[in-house]
Structure formats: structure tokens, C-alpha cells
Amino acid sequence: MPCPSERMRVEFWLILYHSTYVVMQLLLNKLVMCGVQNTNLSEGRDSLKDDTRYNQQGSQSLKYLKLHFGVFERYGIPGPKPVFLLGNIIEIMKKGQLQAIIDWRKTYGKAFGYFEGFTPVLSISDPAVVREVLVKDFTNFQARKPFPLAPRKSLGLFLENGHQWRRSRSILSPAFSTSKLRTMTVVMEQQIDKLLQNLGTQQDKGIYFDIYRQFQSLTLDVIGRCAFGLHTNAQLDLSDAFLNNIQSLFRNMSTTVILPIVMLFPFVQYFIFAIKNVVLAIGMNPVSWLRHQIIEVIRIRREIGNDGSVTDLMQQMLFHSDKHQKMTDREIVAQSLTFLLAGYETTSAVLAFHCHLLAKNPEAQRRIRREIKQLGQEKISYQSVQKLPYLDMVFDEVCRLYPTASLIVTRQAAAARTYGHVYIPTGMNVQVDVWGLHHDTQFWDHPEKFMPERFSPENKSQIRPYTFMPFGAGPRNCIGSRFAMLETKIAVARIIKDYELKPANSSQDDLNLLCRGAIVPKDGVHVKLVHARNAKAG
Numbered sequence: 001m002p003c004p005s006e007r008m009r010v011e012f013w014l015i016l017y018h019s020t021y022v023v024m025q026l027l028l029n030k031l032v033m034c035g036v037q038n039t040n041l042s043e044g045r046d047s048l049k050d051d052t053r054y055n056q057q058g059s060q061s062l063k064y065l066k067l068h069f070g071v072f073e074r075y076g077i078p079g080p081k082p083v084f085l086l087g088n089i090i091e092i093m094k095k096g097q098l099q100a101i102i103d104w105r106k107t108y109g110k111a112f113g114y115f116e117g118f119t120p121v122l123s124i125s126d127p128a129v130v131r132e133v134l135v136k137d138f139t140n141f142q143a144r145k146p147f148p149l150a151p152r153k154s155l156g157l158f159l160e161n162g163h164q165w166r167r168s169r170s171i172l173s174p175a176f177s178t179s180k181l182r183t184m185t186v187v188m189e190q191q192i193d194k195l196l197q198n199l200g201t202q203q204d205k206g207i208y209f210d211i212y213r214q215f216q217s218l219t220l221d222v223i224g225r226c227a228f229g230l231h232t233n234a235q236l237d238l239s240d241a242f243l244n245n246i247q248s249l250f251r252n253m254s255t256t257v258i259l260p261i262v263m264l265f266p267f268v269q270y271f272i273f274a275i276k277n278v279v280l281a282i283g284m285n286p287v288s289w290l291r292h293q294i295i296e297v298i299r300i301r302r303e304i305g306n307d308g309s310v311t312d313l314m315q316q317m318l319f320h321s322d323k324h325q326k327m328t329d330r331e332i333v334a335q336s337l338t339f340l341l342a343g344y345e346t347t348s349a350v351l352a353f354h355c356h357l358l359a360k361n362p363e364a365q366r367r368i369r370r371e372i373k374q375l376g377q378e379k380i381s382y383q384s385v386q387k388l389p390y391l392d393m394v395f396d397e398v399c400r401l402y403p404t405a406s407l408i409v410t411r412q413a414a415a416a417r418t419y420g421h422v423y424i425p426t427g428m429n430v431q432v433d434v435w436g437l438h439h440d441t442q443f444w445d446h447p448e449k450f451m452p453e454r455f456s457p458e459n460k461s462q463i464r465p466y467t468f469m470p471f472g473a474g475p476r477n478c479i480g481s482r483f484a485m486l487e488t489k490i491a492v493a494r495i496i497k498d499y500e501l502k503p504a505n506s507s508q509d510d511l512n513l514l515c516r517g518a519i520v521p522k523d524g525v526h527v528k529l530v531h532a533r534n535a536k537a538g
């Protein structure tokens with residue numbers, strides 16, 4: 001049942017929709033094509049543009065819209081019936097995007113179509129089709145689904161497409177090489193020391209506290225320092241300006257009223273950009289604040305120059321040896337923002353999900369602790385964390401149960417394709433339903449149970465390819481996956497070595513989840529820490 005505030009939100013949107021409808025009608029004829037361009041469904045050989053009915057009636061935008069909203073029906077793709085102009089946005093807003101997709105998958109199966117407002121999306125959770133889209137036929141699915149409200153220029157790696165994406169990916173990939181990661185681990189370890197100090201204070205108090213908040217500060221300090229040499233101090237100072245601006249950016253993302261409007265009427269973003277530029281110019285926006293900080297870092301780093309002593313992401317962008325590979329300041333700002341946000345949000349959620357599941361599974365904690373003991377005096381570091389096979393299994397199982405980035409594995413078809421029974425029209429947006437794949441009883445025994453043994457070396461080889469993808473797959477997979485795994489494993493190993501995690505409420509089996517790009521624990525993860533030497537021996 002939606003809570004009253006959610007209901008009020010839905011009602012607010014309906015009223016807003018009706019009151020703007022008349023105005024929209026006046027604008028529709030001229031502007032509908034701008035919106036349609038956003039989905040690219042009108043571009044391509046067998047798309048709507050080639051549809052004979054569209055050609056006869058294309059000049060009449062209302063009839064065009066009917067064809068647009070009939071795309072799945074026309075191609076025999078099952079899915080929830082879209083409401084004219086609203087698509088399936090009401091259900092998405094009522095339940096949240098993740099829950100809506102989970103429910104639709106139960107009804108319509110492994111390939112179904114829905115409308116994110118105006119944008120048609122084909123959800124896929126058939127591993128054979130997923131393999132084609134993400135890997136084998138990647139050249140046809142290089143682009144991501146457009147993100148409503150994405151800036152028009154300087155998108156950053158996550159949203160870039162085509163030549164720009166290839167260029168950025170080739171410049172940025174070396175920043176995550178094994179030797180660079182080894183260097184970054186030293187910075188991670190220093191920040192994890194601070195986390196442990198903070199946890200020590202919480203343990204002394206003997207109270208339940210939200211450990212997710214601690215992880216948000218940790219991951220910001222880690223990515224800030226490892227990637228840009230930024231001296232954020234989010235762990236020791238909760239009023240750290242970086243932390244506050246990033247938190248308000250994500251808060252705005254999940255509560256903004258603008259996003260659903262743009263989903264319904266993509267052309268509205270052209271007006272919003274004009275307003276946004278004014279807002280940015282007067283510096284009232286967290287993005288604007290973050291941009292200014294990054295510009296300042298660029299200035300300082302240029303002044304210091306490249307003495308070869310720092311080899312982070314910023315250095316990679318500023319001082320690339322190949323002059324054709326040098327990035328403009330505008331590009332550097334966009335890439336930096338992308339990495340700052342990606343590094344902060346996903347990893348902190350994954351750390352929090354680890355604590356939630358480990359707190360409920362004390363035997364798993366004991367096994368990790370025993371494994372760490374076998375390291376003897378060896379410090380938990382880049383090398384030693386690779387020698388903890390059970391921790392690896394736990395990491396995979398946590399990411400299977402809570403694939404925090406499952407809603408961002410999207411692509412757009414450059415040309416139409418048919419794989420088995422699944423037809424993907426030109427320009428169609430494809431959402432790989434990672435959550436559905438990770439929780440499918442066809443591929444996993446008791447998928448809702450926490451069972452790290454599924455990922456033991458013997459069992460791992462039995463896992464069907466493309467049913468487990470916490471970091472996506474193919475050439476566009478997560479560029480920061482090894483960085484995130486290292487940070488998570490070192491932090492979890494250090495915590496479990498010293499502390500036993502106790503769940504705040506053992507009867508609360510399911511976390512409330514919130515989708516705001518990544519899937520995060522809505523109300524945090526509340527635990528209590530008991531010093532490991534006082535915990536019951538296993």
C-alpha cells in the first residue's frame with residue numbers, strides 16, 4: 001500500500017498533468033518531435049518512421065502519439081497497458097521503479113515492454129538475450145538509455161555514447177590498472193583506519209546506530225582522495241561541505257518533482273535547461289557547488305604540474321601523454337562529477353548491505369573472522385584481502401541479493417534485432433533486469449536466502465553465464481568494479497576482524513529500499529557493535 005505522502009504525490013501529479021494538458025496541446029504539434037528524438041524510435045529502418053501508418057499520419061502528432069504508445073502491442077511484446085501520454089508512470093511512482101519491474105516480470109515474463117512516462121523500455125531477463133545485447137552484439141547496443149535531465153553536453157563516461165564514449169573510456173581505463181589500484185589501496189587503508197576509529201566510538205556507546213551513514217562518509221573520502229587528491233573530511237566532520245552537497249544532490253534526485261515531468265513530456269527539459277542555467281549561474285545548486293570545487297582542483301593541479309608523484313584519475317585526465325587524448329576542462333569536470341557520484345553512492349550501499357546481511361548471519365561473520373585469523377600477523381591490505389576466499393563468496397552473495405546498480409544496466413538499439421522470440425525495434429531502450437536475474441528460481445535455489453556457498457569455487461562454475469551481473473557486463477561494464485571490490489572487502493574484513501555486528505531488529509527481514517539511480521537502504525542499516533574478543537566463539 002502506498003503511504004499517504006506517496007498518494008498525495010501521485011494525486012499532485014495527476015492534477016498537474018490535467019492543468020498543463022491544455023497548454024501542452026498547443027505546444028505538441030511543434031514540439032512532439034523533440035521528445036520523440038529522445039527515444040530515437042523515429043530514427044531507423046524499421047522504426048515508427050518506417051511504419052506505414054506513421055507515414056500516412058505523421059504530421060498529426062496526436063495520431064503519432066497513439067502509434068508511439070502502441071509500439072509494444074504492434075510488435076506483440078507483452079507488458080502493462082500504457083495510459084495515453086502517461087505511459088506506466090503512475091504504477092512506477094506508486095510502487096517505485098524496482099518493485100514495479102519485479103511485479104511486471106511475474107506477470108509478463110522475461111521480456112516485456114513498459115513506458116517510463118513517454119520513454120518505451122524493453123525489460124530483458126533472459127540470459128541468452130542479455131548476452132547478445134551486452135556482449136556479442138555490443139556494436140548495436142553501444143548507447144545507454146538516455147537519462148531524463150542529463151546535460152546536453154559534457155555528459156561524463158556513464159552517459160556518453162559513440163565516439164565520445166570510446167575516447168573517454170580509453171583515456172580513463174588505465175587509471176584503474178592493477179599498479180594504480182595497489183597505490184590507491186594505501187589511501188583506502190588510511191581512510192578505513194578513520195572508519196574504525198568512528199566505529200570504536202559507537203561501540204563504546206553500546207547503542208544501535210546507522211552504519212550506512214558512516215559508509216557514505218568513508219566512500220566519499222576514499223573516492224575524493226584516490227581519484228582527485230581532494231581533501232574531503234567527511235568521516236571526521238559531518239558538516240563537510242562535500243558530503244552535504246552530495247547528499248542533497250541525491251536527496252533532490254529522489255524527491256524532485258521535475259524528473260517525472262520530464263519522463264512524461266521529454267520536451268519540457270529544453271525549458272528546464274534554460275531555467276537550470278540561471279539557477280546554476282547564481283550558484284544555488286549542489287551540482288554548481290561541486291563543479292566549482294572541481295574547477296578549483298583543476299586549477300591547483302595545473303599549477304603544481306605533473307611531477308610524476310601522483311598517478312590518480314585527475315592526473316590521467318590533465319596530463320595525458322598523447323595530446324589527442326587530452327581532455328578539455330569541461331570534459332574533466334563532467335568525468336570528475338561522474339566518478340565522485342558513482343564512487344560514493346554504490347559502494348556505500350554495498351557496504352551497508354554487507355552489514356545488514358552479516359548482522360543477521362553471525363555464523364558467516366565467524367567464518368570470515370576465522371579466515372582473517374589464518375593470515376596471522378599479515379595486515380589486511382591489497383595482497384592479503386585476495387587470500388580470503390570466504391569473504392569473496394560473501395561479497396558475491398551480498399551483490400546477488402542486493403544488486404545496488406541493477407537499474408542502470410541499460411542500452412539503446414541502433415538497429416532492430418530478433419533474438420529467439422524477442423524482437424527489439426530500432427531505437428528501443430533496453431533495461432537488463434539484473435534484479436530479476438539474481439532472484440530467479442530457475443537459476444538459483446532459494447534465491448531469497450543468504451547462501452555464500454553458491455559462490456564457492458566448485459559451485460561458481462555451475463552458475464549460468466549472464467545470470468549474475470552486479471557490475472553489468474561487456475565493454476560497457478563498470479569501470480570502477482575492482483576499485484569498489486577492494487574498498488568493500490578491506491573495510492568489511494577490518495570491521496569483522498574487530499567487531500561482531502548485531503542486528504537492531506532481528507525480526508525485520510527485509511530492508512526498505514529506495515531507488516535513486518542506485519538502490520540504497522531507505523532507512524539506513526542499524527546495528528550494534530560488540531568487540532570481537534567479547535563475542536561468542538564460533
Ligand code: HEM
Pocket residue numbers: 157158159169223338339342343344346347350403404405406408409410469470471472473474475476477478479480481483484485
Ligand atoms: C559496489 C559498487 C559498484 C557497483 C555495484 C557498480 C555497478 C555498476 C554498473 C551495474 C554499471 C553499469 C554497467 C553496464 O551498463 O553494463 C556501472 C557503470 C559505471 N560505474 Fe560502477 N559500480 C560500483 C562502483 C563504482 C565506482 C567505485 C566507480 C568509480 C570509481 C564506478 C564508476 C562507474 C562508471 C564511470 C560507469 C559507466 C561505465 C561506462 O558506461 O563505460 N562504479 N557501475
